[in-house]
Amino acid sequence: MANLYKKDSPFQVYISFKKYLDVLEHIRYNDRLEYRVNYAESLIDSTKNFKEIRDGFQDITLLEKHEDLIRLLLADLFPTGLTHNEIKAASIPLSNITFNYTERFKNILKDAGKDFEIELRNISDNDFYVFCCCLILQSYFKKDIKSTIPFYYDIPNQQGIMKHYKITVNSDFTEVYPTEDAKIPSDEVLDMLLENLDDFKLWKKYFPSQSWILKGFTIISLVDCTSEVALSDLKSSMIEIDPEDLNPNENLTEIFKSYFDVPDLSFGLMTFNKKEQKLDKLPIYESLLTNHILDFWINNFDEETRKNTFNNLNHNSKPIVVSNVNNLDENVRQLPSFNILRDNNVNSFMVIPIMKDNDLLAIMEFTSPIAGSFNGLKLKKMEFFTDMILFSLSRFYFEKNYQIEAIIQREYTSIHDSVVWKFRNEAEKYFTASLGKKIYTLKEISFKNLTPLFGVSDIRSSSEKRFNLMLEDLTQQIECLKEILAATNSDSEKFILALDIFENELSHEIKADTEQRFQRLLREEIHPFLQGKLEVRSSRELKVKIKDYFLGVRSQTDLFYTHRKKLDDSITLVNRKLADMLDENQIKAQQVFPHYYERFKSDGVEHNLYIGTTIAPELHYTSKVVHKLRYWQLKTICKMELEFQSFKKNLPIPLDIASLIFVYNEKIDIRFRMDEKRFDVDGAYNSYYEIIKKRLDKAHIKDSSERITAPGKITIVYFGMENQKEYLEYIAKLQKKHILQHDVEFLKVEDLQGITGLLALRVSIYQND
Numbered sequence: 062m063a064n065l066y067k068k069d070s071p072f073q074v075y076i077s078f079k080k081y082l083d084v085l086e087h088i089r090y091n092d093r094l095e096y097r098v099n100y101a102e103s104l105i106d107s108t109k110n111f112k113e114i115r116d117g118f119q120d121i122t123l124l125e126k127h128e129d130l131i132r133l134l135l136a137d138l139f140p141t142g143l144t145h146n147e148i149k150a151a152s153i154p155l156s157n158i159t160f161n162y163t164e165r166f167k168n169i170l171k172d173a174g175k176d177f178e179i180e181l182r183n184i185s186d187n188d189f190y191v192f193c194c195c196l197i198l199q200s201y202f203k204k205d206i207k208s209t210i211p212f213y214y215d216i217p218n219q220q221g222i223m224k225h226y227k228i229t230v231n232s233d234f235t236e237v238y239p240t241e242d243a244k245i246p247s248d249e250v251l252d253m254l255l256e257n258l259d260d261f262k263l264w265k266k267y268f269p270s271q272s273w274i275l276k277g278f279t280i281i282s283l284v285d286c287t288s289e290v291a292l293s294d295l296k297s298s299m300i301e302i303d304p305e306d307l308n309p310n311e312n313l314t315e316i317f318k319s320y321f322d323v324p325d326l327s328f329g330l331m332t333f334n335k336k337e338q339k340l341d342k343l344p345i346y347e348s349l350l351t352n353h354i355l356d357f358w359i360n361n362f363d364e365e366t367r368k369n370t371f372n373n374l375n376h377n378s379k380p381i382v383v384s385n386v387n388n389l390d391e392n393v394r395q396l397p398s399f400n401i402l403r404d405n406n407v408n409s410f411m412v413i414p415i416m417k418d419n420d421l422l423a424i425m426e427f428t429s430p431i432a433g434s435f436n437g438l439k440l441k442k443m444e445f446f447t448d449m450i451l452f453s454l455s456r457f458y459f460e461k462n463y464q465i466e467a468i469i470q471r472e473y474t475s476i477h478d479s480v481v482w483k484f485r486n487e488a489e490k491y492f493t494a495s496l497g498k499k500i501y502t503l504k505e506i507s508f509k510n511l512t513p514l515f516g517v518s519d520i521r522s523s524s525e526k527r528f529n530l531m532l533e534d535l536t537q538q539i540e541c542l543k544e545i546l547a548a549t550n551s552d553s554e555k556f557i558l559a560l561d562i563f564e565n566e567l568s569h570e571i572k573a574d575t576e577q578r579f580q581r582l583l584r585e586e587i588h589p590f591l592q593g594k595l596e597v598r599s600s601r602e603l604k605v606k607i608k609d610y611f612l613g614v615r616s617q618t619d620l621f622y623t624h625r626k627k628l629d630d631s632i633t634l635v636n637r638k639l640a641d642m643l644d645e646n647q648i649k650a651q652q653v654f655p656h657y658y659e660r661f662k663s664d665g666v667e668h669n670l671y672i673g674t675t676i677a678p679e680l681h682y683t684s685k686v687v688h689k690l691r692y693w694q695l696k697t698i699c700k701m702e703l704e705f706q707s708f709k710k711n712l713p714i715p716l717d718i719a720s721l722i723f724v725y726n727e728k729i730d731i732r733f734r735m736d737e738k739r740f741d742v743d744g745a746y747n748s749y750y751e752i753i754k755k756r757l758d759k760a761h762i763k764d765s766s767e768r769i770t771a772p773g774k775i776t777i778v779y780f781g782m783e784n785q786k787e788y789l790e791y792i793a794k795l796q797k798k799h800i801l802q803h804d805v806e807f808l809k810v811e812d813l814q815g816i817t818g819l820l821a822l823r824v825s826i827y828q829n830d
Contacts, residue, residue, distance in 0.1 A: 066156055068186050070193045071268040072275040073240065075117030076124070076153055078134060080234040080277055082108065082115055104134055117276050121153075124160045131161055138280060139163060148226065148283035154235055154275055155193065157181065166283070172219040182213040182225075187261035194268045196275075198251060200237040206255070213290065214283065220324035223315065225290035226283035235277030243272040288442065291320035295446050314350075317427070321442065323434045327351035329426040332454070338371055340424065354412055354426050357401040371421060378421070381412040382440050385432040409434040413443060415450055422454045479655040479676055480508065480740075484733075506733040508657070508675045512687050514694050515723040515754055517667035518639055518701055520632060520716055521772055524664070530624040530714075532567055535579065538621040539564050541613070542587060545606050549594060556587050576620075583619045627713035635716060636662040638708060639701050643668060646697045653693065654686040657731065657740065665718060666701075670694070671731055671740075692791045694722060698775060699800050702826045717772035723757060724779035724788070725750055756813045762821075763809040769821050775801070777822045778810060785820065792824055799827055 066074065088101040107130060108114045113123060114130070124131065132139075135151060143149075144164040151161040157180050162170070170177070184192075198204040212228040239245065246254070246267045257263050294316045318326045329352035331340040340355055383389065386402050386409065402410070407428045415423040427435060487503050494501035539560050546553040546560075559582055566575050591607050615622040640662055647658055650670070655677040660668040672690060674682040698720045705718055729747040731740045742751055757778055760769050770776045777788050785807075795801040802825040810819035 068189045069270055070155075070190055071197065071265075071270060071273050072193060072237075073271045073273070074153060074156070075119055075274065075276040076121070076278060077115065077117035077276045078108070078131075078234070078278065079115045079117070080236060081134070107133065121158060124158075128160070135161055148285070150281055152230075152279045152281045154230075154232065154277065154279045155181075155189075155196075159281065169216055169218075169224075173216050177217070179214055179216065182215050184212070191258060191261060191264050194254070194264045197237055197268060197273055198255075200232075200235075201239070201273075202251060204251065204255075213286075222322060222324050223287075223319050224285060225287045225319065227286045227290075229282045229284065231280040231282075232277075233280075235275060235279060237276075238274050240272055240274060242269070244269070287319050287322070291316050292446055295320065295449070321427070321435070321439050323427075323429050323431070323439075325429050325431055326434070327353065327428045329353065329355050329428070330423060331355045332423045332457075333371065333421045335420065351428070352426060353401060353405045353407055353428050354410065355424060378414045378416045378419075380414065380440055380443075381410075382435055382437060383410055384434075384436045385409060387432065406430040408432040411435045411440060413440075415447075415454060417451055417455065422451070422458075425450075479651065480506075480657050483508075507730060508671065508673065509730045510675060510728045511657075511671040511673035511731060513725050513729055513750060514670035514672070514690060515667070515725070516694055516698055516721065517665060517758075518698065518705075518718045518720045519665040519667075519758070519770065520635060521719050521770075523628075523632065523716070526628055526714065526716075527625060530628050531576070532571070533624045534621040535576070536564070536567055537623070538613075539567075541610055541621075545591065545603070545610060546587075548603050548606065549599075553590070556590065580619055588619060631712040631714040631716055632664060634708075634712065635705065635718065636666055638704060639666045639718075642701050642704055643697065646693070646700070650690060650693050650697075653689045654680065654682065656690070659740065671729075673728070688787065691724070691787070692794070695775070695777070695788070695791050696795060696800070698722065699795060699826060702773070702775070703800070706826075706828065719768075719770035719772050719774070719776070721757065721770050721776045721778065723754060724777060724784045725753070726780065726784070753813075753816055753819075756816060757810075757819075760813060760819075761811045763811045765811075769808060769810055769823070771823065773828070774823050774825050779820055779822075780818060781820075785822065788822055792822070801825070802827055 066072070082105060085101040085105050088097055089105060092098050092101070111127060111130065114127065114134075131151070138151075139149060139161065146165060147163050148166045148169065149163045150159040150166050152159045157178065159179065170179070181189075195206060199206055212230075214226045214228060215223055216226060217223050244267055250267060254264060254267060294312075314326065314328045317328050318324060329350045331342055331352060333339075334341050340358060342352070343350070386399075386407065389399075401407075405428070408430050409432050410426065410428040413425045413427075414421055415425065427439075429435065483506055487506065491501045491503055543557055543560055546557050563575065563579050563582075566572060591610070595604055595607055613621055613623065640660060643660055643666060650656070650658070654672060656670050656672040657676055658668065658670055660666060670690060672682075672687060674680075702718070702720055709716065727750070729742055729750055731742055731747075733740050742748060757769070761767060762769055769778070779785060779788070789805070792801055792805060796803055804825050806823040808821040808823055810821055813819075
């Protein structure tokens with residue numbers, strides 16, 4: 062057997078008792094006490110016929126063969142009187158191979174189960190290799206270095222609780238020396254290696270695999286440090302809470318089991334929402350936590366009881382500890398809240414408020430079906446990581462608020478990252494002035510001489526679809542009402558007549574106020590009438606029909622909404638997917654050159670880009686930037702069209718989109734409007750650009766009734782031949798990538814009010830198979 066380690070190392074390892082036999086030899090010839098001399102001599106004589114005991118061996122079966130001899134040889138190192146107290150064994154250095162155990166160690170391994178294999182905890186292969194090299198420096202080169210890597214064994218007990226043991230090692234009976242193939246580095250090299258402890262390849266270069274000999278054995282002693290390790294793991298778990306990248310520690314409950322030494326433990330945690338006076342679950346931990354008692358508080362207490370409970374906790378924040386629920390006062394056990402403990406087999410529990418500055422942040426609960434699991438001593442152990450819980454929760458709330466602010470800025474305001482520096486500059490001046498008790502008037506935020514890019518992916522015929530679906534909803538509602546009213550056999554004739562009039566309007570000539578008048582009839586007359594039928598004696602069948610009817614009514618409008626909801630859901634899905642794709646691709650566009658970007662969702666998604674040196678004055682800006690971003694825009698809209706094709710068949714209502722890009726060469730200015738909290742083009746001259754954008758929406762091809770946009774095609778509107786040449790180059794690139802087809806149309810746009818001379822290119826997207 063060439064290597065006794067599971068991991069690669071610089072060592073060839075031999076088990077040897079030579080150095081200990083040398084100690085016995087010294088006693089034999091130098092000790093003045095005759096009984097010690099005789100004892101040492103008898104031990105040495107017992108090994109004479111086993112040359113490998115001194116010379117070294119790699120066959121670990123010899124450990125079992127010589128088990129009695131080794132136990133006798135090491136008797137002084139393993140006193141019989143301490144065998145039930147010490148956790149101790151002999152070991153092959155830095156390996157998982159141990160032998161000559163004390164009785165306590167044997168019992169620990171027995172409880173772990175016959176299939177358990179003892180292994181070092183949390184040390185990577187590379188760290189292990191470098192650590193072995195450091196032993197060579199320390200032992201052979203006599204470098205005064207101390208290892209900073211603590212070693213642990215994780216061993217489960219009979220109840221399944223993971224116990225953690227820190228390992229201390231006595232290496233007095235080992236020796237390290239080089240093989241013939243070993244490299245002997247200079248002092249300069251050794252110093253350089255110590256400066257690069259993380260460079261595993263560098264260490265392996267100077268200490269190749271199995272180039273050194275490690276001979277002997279070590280004595281390992283284990284100290285139960287389960288609480289300390291579990292506490293460290295708990296602190297790490299608390300620190301790792303990151304609202305931006307939430308990955309729960311799935312071992313959290315297991316860690317608590319080890320820390321409290323409770324084999325059957327459930328852990329729950331809820332944060333306290335001070336504004337709404339209620340408990341909130343942590344969604345990422347919801348599947349991992351068990352909130353027996355806290356769930357009861359949420360679901361069973363009425364609002365007033367909950368508020369009183371939390372007010373009491375704020376004034377009297379003492380934890381509740383019940384070691385055995387069966388020992389509770391008889392009056393307490395008669396309370397309805399006691400049932401939650403009985404139903405969930407909770408026989409011992411702790412409920413611990415987490416407070417900061419007399420404010421309730423969260424509540425933790427620990428429960429167990431085993432009576433006596435929790436007591437005052439277990440509660441005392443909480444003190445050791447209370448500060449870490451406070452730190453973690455405070456950090457969680459800080460990060461949560463930070464992320465909420467980021468979402469608000471991203472979703473509800475127009476202060477884009479590319480321009481926020483200018484707002485920050487003004488805010489700093491305002492803040493500095495306020496510190497000096499001076500008055501500072503915030504200056505207007507504007508950016509001049511920008512090149513605009515505009516694009517839109519418009520949902521075609523959405524208004525017409527919405528109108529037709531509204532008719533379907535109203536017709537269905539009228540038919541449903543007529544059927545119910547006919548079954549009432551009472552004063553319903555006037556309502557049926559009114560519904561007939563509305564039905565006739567829907568079928569022939571709907572008026573501008575038809576829907577509003579119908580809503581008023583429902584709200585003021587028909588719905589109160591039907592509600593009354595539910596409160597008086599009516600047939601069971603009629604009541605069921607009325608209840609089913611109201612289930613289909615949208616409470617805000619009193620109208621059926623089934624068909625229109627399908628359309629709204631379809632539009633929402635299209636907008637979200639297209640907007641997400643646009644936002645995702647925007648990250649790459651910002652790398653070309655920082656620019657102001659905004660997008661809007663209505664019946665489709667439109668976006669604006671504004672590029673210029675005033676937005677990023679520290680960067681070099683040229684016309685090439687605009688060309689790159691124009692190509693990015695065309696390619697991105699093509700991707701959005703292809704993405705739409707992939708999911709359009711799954712929409713509740715069939716939809717089509719038509720995409721358009723407007724190319725504008727003139728520079729414009731934008732200004733932040735404080736009243737609307739958004740950027741807009743600045744000045745009458747620049748408004749011409751906005752007018753063109755709005756009128757292109759429904760524009761037709763010149764001398765034709767056909768719209769310039771069409772589903773499955775990209776339309777590029779521009780003014781001059783220079784733009785046409787530029788975009789034909791972009792189109793050619795995308796045709797080579799099989800994104801656009803070879804069917805480019807050259808179009809003239811109809812004259813719009815005050816706008817003439819517009820041209821357009823139109824080209825089809827490759828259809829997905």
